[in-house]
Amino acid sequence: MLALYKTYKYSSGSIVSKNLKSKVADIKNFLPEIKDISYLKISSEVSIGSGDTRPNNFGKKLSKLLKKPYLSFETGFIASIGLQSEKWRLLSGIIDSRGVHYNARSPSMLEEIILTDKIDEESVLRAENIIKFINENKITKYNTGVDIGESAYSLPYGKSILLIDQFENSKTITDKHEAYADFQKMYEYASKKYPDHNIIIKVHPETVKAKKRGFLQQ
Numbered sequence: 394m395l396a397l398y399k400t401y402k403y404s405s406g407s408i409v410s411k412n413l414k415s416k417v418a419d420i421k422n423f424l425p426e427i428k429d430i431s432y433l434k435i436s437s438e439v440s441i442g443s444g445d446t447r448p449n450n451f452g453k454k455l456s457k458l459l460k461k462p463y464l465s466f467e468t469g470f471i472a473s474i475g476l477q478s479e480k481w482r483l484l485s486g487i488i489d490s491r492g493v494h495y496n497a498r499s500p501s502m503l504e505e506i507i508l509t510d511k512i513d514e515e516s517v518l519r520a521e522n523i524i525k526f527i528n529e530n531k532i533t534k535y536n537t538g539v540d541i542g543e544s545a546y547s548l549p550y551g552k553s554i555l556l557i558d559q560f561e562n563s564k565t566i567t568d569k570h571e572a573y574a575d576f577q578k579m580y581e582y583a584s585k586k587y588p589d590h591n592i593i594i595k596v597h598p599e600t601v602k603a604k605k606r607g608f609l610q611q
Contacts (some may be wrong), residue, residue: 413441413442413443416466416483417430419482419483419486420441420466420480420486423466423486423488424441424464425549427439437461438461438462439461439462439464440452440453440455440456440459440461440462440463440464441463441464441465441466442456442463442464442465442466443465443466443467452465461567463490464488464489464490465488465489465490465492465493466486466487466488467482467486467487467489467493467494467495468483468485468486468487468534469483469485469486469487469495469528470485470487470534471484471485471532471533471534471536472484472485472511472534472535473535474535474536475535475536475537476535476537476568476598476599476602476604477535478599478602478604478605479598479604481535487503488550489502489503490498490502490503490522491505492504495565501547504601514587517565534598535598537598537601538598549591551587551589551591552587552591553590553591553592553593554583554587554590554591554592554593555593555594555595555597556579556580556583556592556593556594556595556609557594557599557607558576558594558595558596558597558600558607558608558609559572559576559607560599560600560605560607560608561573561605561606561607562605563597571609573608576608576609577608580592580609593608596609
């Protein structure tokens with residue numbers, strides 16, 4: 394678990410995002426000091442929401458209206474051993490009182506830690522060992538991949554450009570209609586700028602399993 398928050402003295406918290414309703418048990422594990430966590434309990438001391446980039450973030454609006462603190466809860470970097478759409482329990486979560494790491498428009502506690510915390514040699518060595526362990530054991534965010542052998546990973550001959558796709562209802566997307574145009578522009582730019590390169594698209598695992606539609610799916 395990566396919990397980016399100070400020790401709070403709240404005894405109760407209200408989950409206000411519908412997509413977090415099924416994750417009450419998980420969030421209780423990540424916030425053990427908040428004894429009572431429930432869905433849409435207005436009397437709670439802190440509001441817990443998700444999807445910080447969206448302008449209609451109900452959690453933030455409710456927090457502001459009731460003049461209560463807001464905590465953002467997002468899926469961790471090593472999230473689970475299966476897709477969230479398949480109801481796998483979370484292995485990690487990111488709890489942030491400032492913002493969310495994927496929103497470049499505003500600061501987050503993770504960003505502040507990276508920019509301001511002093512990193513000693515022991516921390517660097519620990520990070521290197523963790524990276525080595527992740528690579529050797531082929532650990533990913535959702536761990537849904539299948540080992541198909543090294544030969545299958547060989548790239549086409551010549552130079553390549555990697556484009557990263559996303560699914561249309563992701564919380565990282567503010568407006569899916571605008572995003573379709575943006576992803577198309579990214580593809581067209583890569584094609585024109587690097588006409589002699591292979592274009593490789595990294596498809597989201599939810600799209601691979603036909604759970605959700607990707608922007609570069611067509």
